[in-house]
Amino acid sequence: MEDRKSMVPKLPTNENLTDLIKCYNFAAIKHKNQRRKDLEATPYINHPIGVANILTEEGGIYDLDVIKAAVLHDTVEDTDTTFEEIEENFGPKVRSIVAEVTDDKNLSKMERKKQQIEHAKRSSFEAKLVKLGDKLYNLRDLDCQTPVGWTEERVEEYFIWAKQVIDQMRGTNLALEAKLDELFSKHILE
Numbered sequence: 683m684e685d686r687k688s689m690v691p692k693l694p695t696n697e698n699l700t701d702l703i704k705c706y707n708f709a710a711i712k713h714k715n716q717r718r719k720d721l722e723a724t725p726y727i728n729h730p731i732g733v734a735n736i737l738t739e740e741g742g743i744y745d746l747d748v749i750k751a752a753v754l755h756d757t758v759e760d761t762d763t764t765f766e767e768i769e770e771n772f773g774p775k776v777r778s779i780v781a782e783v784t785d786d787k788n789l790s791k792m793e794r795k796k797q798q799i800e801h802a803k804r805s806s807f808e809a810k811l812v813k814l815g816d817k818l819y820n821l822r823d824l825d826c827q828t829p830v831g832w833t834e835e836r837v838e839e840y841f842i843w844a845k846q847v848i849d850q851m852r853g854t855n856l857a858l859e860a861k862l863d864e865l866f867s868k869h870i871l872e
């Protein structure tokens with residue numbers, strides 16, 4: 683598949699800048715009581731903002747719907763946000779990307795992990811970009827620090843599983859995939 687990194691940047695109009703800030707504000711309010719699992723208990727919002735930053739800075743992705751979906755990608759999975767709310771505020775395209783990257787929390791953890799691998803291949807191009815950014819962010823976190831309560835074995839299993847997800851999406855964004863591969867070769871012994 684062709685690398686579609688060279689998407690043409692759109693000029694920031696007042697309207698789309700306002701929309702983007704609204705999106706960051708929405709996610710910040712929704713995640714306001716959540717923390718990451720690191721020792722410093724970093725505010726959770728650092729994660730979705732960091733994922734959006736990876737997409738623009740490292741992936742060369744300027745599709746506003748993809749960036750908004752990245753900012754919102756954990757709101758339905760991890761807060762009281764509904765898909766209807768996402769659509770009302772940010773439109774059907776953003777809703778559908780967020781839906782594609784949202785795990786079904788009614789399933790067991792093992793089933794959810796299995797589904798991510800299965801869903802990855804048939805996801806839209808836009809959802810794959812969000813997934814690449816999400817995994818790159820989480821793996822970088824794991825590369826720097828073991829989350830509170832995790833064993834080394836759990837970290838290793840996460841790397842192996844994340845590679846299985848990413849392997850379903852090869853050819854989506856070569857720059858992000860190369861960075862993921864560096865982490866995989868550091869942590870997964872052949």
Ligand SMILES: Nc1nc2c(ncn2[C@@H]2O[C@H](COP(=O)(O)OP(=O)(O)O)[C@@H](OP(=O)(O)OP(=O)(O)O)[C@H]2O)c(=O)[nH]1
Nearest residue numbers: 717718719720729756785791816817820821823824829840
């Ligand atoms: N590496 C890391 N992850 C943290 C940290 N704090 C929270 N997380 C979140 O933990 C999830 C990964 O942990 P798991 O044990 O696989 O999943 P679980 O939350 O279902 O138990 C990721 O959620 P997710 O967004 O659903 O991602 P994914 O499981 O789909 O990759 C990640 O965003 C942290 O400090 N470091």
